[in-house]
Amino acid sequence: MLSALLIRTVICVYFAMTLALFSCCASGADAAAGNSAPVARQGVLDLGAWDFRGNGAVDLNGEWEFYWKQLLVPDDFHRANAPNGKTFLALPAAWNGVRLNGQKLGGDGFATFRLRILPGPEKRELALHLDDLYSAYRLWSNGRLIVESGLVGKDVSAEVPSQSVRQPRLTIGDQPLELVLQISNHHYREGGIVSPIKLGTAEQLAAAQIRQWGVAMFCIGSLAVMGIYHIALFCFRRKNSAPLYFGIYCLLWMGYFLTSNSNGWVASLYFAKIPVQFLIRVDLICFVLSVPVIYSFLRTLYPGEFSHGLQQITWALAAIFAALGIAAPAMAFTSVIPAYYIFSIVLILYSLVMLFMAMRRKREGASFILLGFLALGLAGTNDMLHDLQLISSVYMFRTGMFAFILFQACALSIRFSQAFSTVEQLSGEREEHILALSRMDRLKDEFLANTSHELRTPLNGIIGLAESLSAGAAGQLSEQARASLEMISGSGRRLNNLVNDILDLSRLKNRDIQLHRKSVDLRSLTDTVLAVSKPLVHGRRLALVNDISRCMPLVDGDEDRLQQVLFNLVGNAIKFTGQGEVTVSAAAGNSEIEISVRDTGIGIPPDKLESIFNAFEQVDSSAARNHGGVGLGLGISRQLIELHGGRLWAEAHPGSGSIFRFTLPLAPSDAAPAAIDNRGHDELPLPVTAPTFSAALAALTPPSANAPRILAVDDDPVNLQVVKNQLGLEGMEVITAANGREALALIESGEIFHLILLDMMMPGMTGFELCRGLRKRYNSAELPVIMLTAKNRIADLTEGLEYGANDYLGKPFAREELLARVRAQLKVREAHETALENSRLCREMELRAQTEAELRLTQCRLTGMLNTVQEPIIAINESSEIAFCNRVFEESFCYGVDELLGQPFERLFGASTEVPQKWLNVLDKSGADLAGAGEILEMITSDGRRWSGRVIPAALELEDERLLVLMLGESQVVTPSLLWIEDLLQNRRRLQQMEETLNGLTPLVLERHPGFIEDLRLVDRSLERMSRELTPELPEQDQRRLIVDAMKLALELWSEATGTAKADLARLSGQWAVYVNLDGWERTQTLDRYLSIDTLPAKPRLKKVLCTGDFVLSSAHGDTPQRQ
Template sequence: MFKFYKKQKFKRLQSTLMTAFLVLSITPLIIIALFFLHSHSQDLEEQSTSHLLSVRDTKQQQIIDYLAAQETEVMGFVRSELAYASGGRFYGLVNAFSRLGQDIVEARENAQQRYIQGSGDQIKTLMLPESSNYVGSERYRLLHKRYHWAYLELLKRSDFNDILLVDIDGNVTYSINKDENFGANLLSSHYKGTTLGKTFKRLSEDVRAGRKLNEDYTPIVVSDFDIENGKNVAWLGAPIVQQGYLHSYAMFRLPNNGITKLIADINRDSSIETLLVGDDHKPRTINTKQEDIQNSLPIVDKALAGKTEVGTYSNRLGEEMIAAFAPIETRGLTWALVVQLPEKEAFTRVHQLEKLFVIAMLVAIILVVIASHYLSNFITSPLLKLTWAAERVSAGDLDESTFNTKRKDEIGRLAISFERMQRSIREKIQTIKQQNEALESNIKLIQKQNQELQLADKLKDEFLATTSHELRTPLHGMIGIAETLVSGANGGIPASQKYQLDIIIKSGQRLANLVDDLLDYHKMRYGSMDIEKSAVSLASATRLVLELSSHLLGNKTIRIINQVPADLKAVSADPQRLEQVLYNLIGNAIKHTSEGKIVISANIIDEQVRVQVVDTGQGIPAEYLEHIFEPLIQAGQDASRYRQGAGLGLSISRQLIELMGGTLYVSSQPMVGTTFSFTLPLASEEEIKAAESLTAREHFQIPEEANFTSDEDLSLPENPDGPLLYVADDEPVNLRILESFLRLEGYRVRTIADGPETLALIEQEKPELLLLDIMMPGMSGYQVCSKLREHFDHAELPIIMLTGMSQTEDRVKGFEAGANDYLTKPFNKQELAARIQAHLTASKAEMRHIENKLLESELRQRARTEASLLETQGRLLEQLESAPEAIICLREDQRIRFANDAACKLFKRSLEQLKRSSADELIAPKFLTVKQPHYCGKIDIYIEDIRQNIEADILKLPEGSGLDVMYIFNVGGGVNAARIHNLETAVEVLSGYAFDGDKDQLQKLKELGGEFTRLADKALGNKKDKQELMREVLVDTMTHALEYWESVTGETKFAFAEQSGLWRVYLDRSTLQTRTLDKYMRIETLPKTPRWRTVLSSIEFILEHCKEQSPERAYIEAQRDKMQRLLTS
């Protein structure tokens, strides 16, 4: 019988392992992940709700605390000494207000016209002394001055923006800001219907009702926020009650800025919206829109109804919202606080967690599949590897076929695996062949692209060379025509035109030299430079180059030392090119050396001649040495190291040396010097013999230098009365162009070639404006500008940078250095003229502003001097009060300023009657216009309308004293000439003392003896008067010193007290206080024995830490010296 074998399906051990691993891994992973997703989702939802509750409760308590703090501040004020003193019904501002007019209506009208509305304390209408209300007006002014600063200090440390004092009849007697409500009646005027009027009415009624049971009843009334003059404000009011007596009321205006700030603190998270709404459905904060309130109206109504909840609702826009709301009730006010968040944003983290879960599960499944695959492969691969190794050893031909096996496990797969390996190897070899072909194709493509790049580079250089050739033709035409004109081919030309043509010729030759250098560089780069080597005497070439280079020295103090031996062997080189290299190296050394020496030496080393050019110049930094021989590169291209040139000389020199068989290299040390060295081969015998047979040889032609100097008068206007301008530029052409243009514009011009000279000339004479180039040797324009700004500000010396550097970073650097303006070359002349005129005008305006400030300071000092004179005059008049002579002093308007008792008896009138009398009622008119400084003789007077003739002296008094003339009537017998002389001397001495403060002059008064000695002592001040003067000087000095400190440093008196350590700083009701220091700001609060040493130390501390020179500082220093003199005298 034949047996038929059924073909069995191949089973992979790896698949079995992978299936088991996937089932055991993924099932528990999914279950655990679903559990955590559910729990975290619930936790995040609870967190969102809890966060809203926390925000709502926090803000609710903050608002309640804030309002309570404002109420506390109001109650603290109405029970303070300031409130009792200023709000007193019989002695404070309330009482003074009622005296502003004959009745309360006139007082209100005068008060409303007195100050500029909104100014605080600036007077709008003054009361004339002749007015019947003048005394009341002055009383109110003095009391206002006494208390206004205290109210301002109170306002600074609170959230209120105005404080009103209202009398019991509703009249606003005081306001810090002096708005339109100042002077109004809150019960009868149009303010009756305003929030302020209603609040005051409610307060007064509450007080009236409460005082029936308790005289000390002090309630506080708070209004809701309402729009007033475009601002949302509330009013807080309380009565000022002292020992059971009601004086007045205080009304505080509170803006909603503080509440807005409290609410805005949570708005850093833009998804949370906070609403604070009143019972009128209007916002109570600045940044809340009415539209937002309308959208959330259902929740707002619930909060206003007194409900406190958290939940979800749909707003007017149909959005699902989560909201936490609660009412705020205080002092009869009901507000709604709503903190809400869109539900989709609140549960964003939940949705994100779900997305993250799905992504994590997918990643986990992929990782599990990959891990199971590698795990199963890890189990079966060893057996497979052993099988493949055995087959590789036994089989030598990869194309040999293998037998099939029926085994269903890994061992049975050995043959199949080997076959797969053979096929894989064949495919890989085929792939490698294909990749090699592709790589060869890519290499050919790269080679082709390199050739194209080289061709493009060559075309670029050829274009440059062609352009240089083309430039020669117009250049030679320009130079030739200009030289023809200079030579006089077309007739004579003026000197000024000849000078301008010379500038054209020299500039064209400079450009032609640059073109030649570019052509040489192009030839050398492509090997087309012809080098004709021959035997060259290095010593002769060096001497020739040194002669050609002598003009480069100019005025520099440089010694050039030639140490090349005369008997040095000849070198193999091109004579002209060798001289060109030497000229470039020696020229560079001269250019970069200001003073010192340059040494040229040569010696033979290893069949070569080494030539060195050593200078003692500024040297080259190490980071620039590797780039020094690159074309178009200078040794350090920063502006301070700038030198004229295109940067081709060293590059051409190096290539020339290499073409002649040598090398060129450099070594340098900054601030020590630079050494350029090159080597050349020695000449062969054949070259030496060939050179001896030559009769003549061409030499290197040096490029002509463009030295634009002219001593000729070019007939430009000198403009002796024009503004003086300095022009700093290292380029002579630019200097000449600018000088010609500016002189024609009407300016005086002085040209400067470098930065140090600019600084030196400005130190001698400051110009009105400076035109400054940036790229100058030795010192850049940036450095010059920075140095000048250390001594002159932008107004004192305007600086315009005029340069060829047009990059944005160059402009920024120029303005940072202190430039007023920045222009690039070539410039537009009209634009330059306009900018110069604009800066000169602005500078003059600023200087006038400074002069006005100094004038204001001088006027203040004059006012102080006049006050001192009036004080001294009063002392003199007091002394003359008891004089036996009858004395009358007249003002310039012929009114009687002073009369003593003897004068009253002489004219038989009281003192008040005399002062109300006109001078012509008492003295004959012809004696009222006496021009003599001192008249002595009889004059006619009228006593009870009877004309009498009496001996008298008439003395003219000094100007500025407020008095014009003094009449001294002899009523006791013969005229005492000596006494009259003494009185005249006393007037002159006291006037001089008042103006100059010279105490030595009072010695003359003491020498007169008697009552004049007592007058001198009184002027000097006895113990009591001196103490009063010292106290006045102390308060004045401390006040000005603190004002100077705040204006210079921008800091407060609290910062001064803490930094100096001389005064204590207190914390009262969370507000900083300097009680002791404040006492030294007023005469009334100054201690009886002030701490003089502490005061002087405070002034020294302020002067030491505030360096700004100003008239205020000079005044403080003068007052300090005066205080020290008073202390030591």
């Protein structure tokens, strides 16, 4: 952040230089005019002592007679009645702001000026120079009209504005010269004579005007050249927009100079009929747009210093003012321009501060740009203040503009010089890098060649020893051991073929392959290659066809290299063809034979027809490609064919197969065919067939039933065998899958796996895709995944973990590392299953506790009703659990309530006793009427005694729960208690029926059946009478005291039984609100009101009190005084 002192310093320097510039301008103007130049006084200018030849032209400055709102002609001043309203106005000046009769004049209006000139004794031929008279005027000299510009009018409709430089001639003798000037302005913000009217010889005035126009044309041409040059720079290098902004800035000021009055209206020289309003609009619009353009130029150079928000504000203001310039009347538009002048001056000051900051930060070229913009800003400020008539000066923007262009050119040249230096430096570094890369490339080739040679010795030992052991060199081996040895030898041959390809590539690159040419029979050679390639088919419905004629001429070539080329092409065709045929054919020409290898496989995209011949290039290089290989075979084949003097190319149609064609020269006609040497066939990449791998995978001893099940997914059978061997030795069950889709099918079929070992790169579906699909169904703890990858880059490992893998293992991996990682993930899964089991047990315990609480609540509700019955009674709920027993049952059968509640009802009956099913059916409302359904049953007491007697069932509904009530007794008749229980059930049904009926009594029903109202009144009277007779009358005060006492006893019993506070009772019972204050304490304001008669509500809610009592009784255990 730039300090406040630095900002104040820049501002002070700016204003000091501005004042100095203005002082110089004022002193220069005074010097040009001369201190002895005559000035008009009271409308009279004395030129008797003025020497036009020695002193030059004179400005007719001073006090002119001024007649506001009057258009007078010379005759009006020579009549007896002189014109009224004469005042004096010092010229040059606009009449804006002049006070006349107590009022300040505006720019809009018309007036007459008059000046009398006293000449010298000599007669002279002179001329006048008129410029910047707004907006139309007429001038008389001694009564003769000498010049007219536009059409003077009293309003805007009558006036025709015009602006151009006029130099009318006149003659001055020994008599006074009278000048009468009519002027009107209805189109510009300023009216009157803004620039001095000059009087001098015609030659003097014409020469001065030509000089002014010459300077203006030079400026216009220079700006045009600079603008086009910088725009061209931008076209060649579009990344840097600074030249574009600067070029546009130059072109805008070129348009300004063409139409500006300060340059003598240059445009009027070429376009005389252009309306003055158009010139004024173009002039001001060019100025308005130049402000955001120059700010954008500076911000492009130094974006860290100049504000982007201020740039947007600048463009917005410029767009508004430009729109006004196009659409608004000239008077309105020119009247608001002073506000834009003020904004521009503030923006100049801000830009100077930011440029100084950029210079302090050592930005490139900031010093030159600061100096240039300082000159431009000072000149622009001078011109704007001069236009506003705040200072008396001359226009200096042309000088400031050229200073800015000069410093910009210096900065540009320095930038170009640094760019050239950078280019030279980079070119030198590039050459050094090229040399270094060439050396490294040679070292790489040498390393590959040497390493490949060194690899062949251990590979030969690995393959030889594996094959000899498999043949029985160390005795008879098991089937599993023999299969593993075959896989070792097969893997060794694959690696040996890769080593051979790398060696061939290095030799071809260094031109180090010698061809042993001889005459070769193509058909025999093809038979050999197709026979060797048959194992690659792997049981697919794929035919290998040799379509070369037995009469085909011999070719001239190296038999081994041609066999290598054919094997690469045929093997490549087999690899990319699922079914169909691979055909080798040939056609003889004049001097060469064209051989074709055609397949019906997937084909090759047109854009890959050439790139597939590059080293390490493949048709599908993605991780999910279906075919292996490193992409060397085709490139080696092309180079080998080119060494023979032929060509190799591909033709293909994606989805319908491909054709590889190559040409070979014909052998001499007298040459005999050489015998095909089959000794090198063992070096060809003979595949290890799938049945061998399958047998090896199945040969391990089956694991135990409780062994962890591991799913290994890899497209390489060798890797699968390695994993199965190492994990199988630890007693784990390993199931294998050759690709992602096969593994997904196993999981979707219901197979349960404890862990998945997943290869990252597989055909069809990559390990990433399979892992992402698994994570949509299983989380990382339910089914751990370990990625197996030969790519150990951090990016690949990070990607695997992001897709949901738990861990990764790089190939080749050690047995100990594999076992450690697998065991760690199995422990994670085991911990997850334990956590799930604990969670399930916790839920069951919570459900059990809830059930017990509900049973206790049922016991409490039934206690009040059934404890008065003299026979033993138990109640069974819908879960076939004991929900209630009365005191008589407890005493008779020696059971406690806590011992029975929640227990299966079968516990009370002997093994030979079976409760009738129709009794139990009442619990699901499917049973028949239980009247007279009593039976003799046998029950067991707590101490093991057997009780035999009649058990009478009854159904009871308690709120939403249906209960089976069993009454035990010796009598064979229905007891009054049973009838009472049935009456309770009937009363409950009555209440339910009444509730349903009352809910259906809408106003419409009552309107249709007016008799229902009288029936309801009868019911009300009956209920009131029954309540009055059954319920003892208590005074209201006694009822309120009973409510408070009940709540206090409930709270005491709750605290004693549970040891918790009343806030817990309020929350758990669900009857009372609990509030938390700002200090964190819980408050039970509503419940507290029921603990005192003074705070008890006028209409207490009795149901809340009863529900609270039931809840406390169901939650409190034991026989306490409060409970009684």
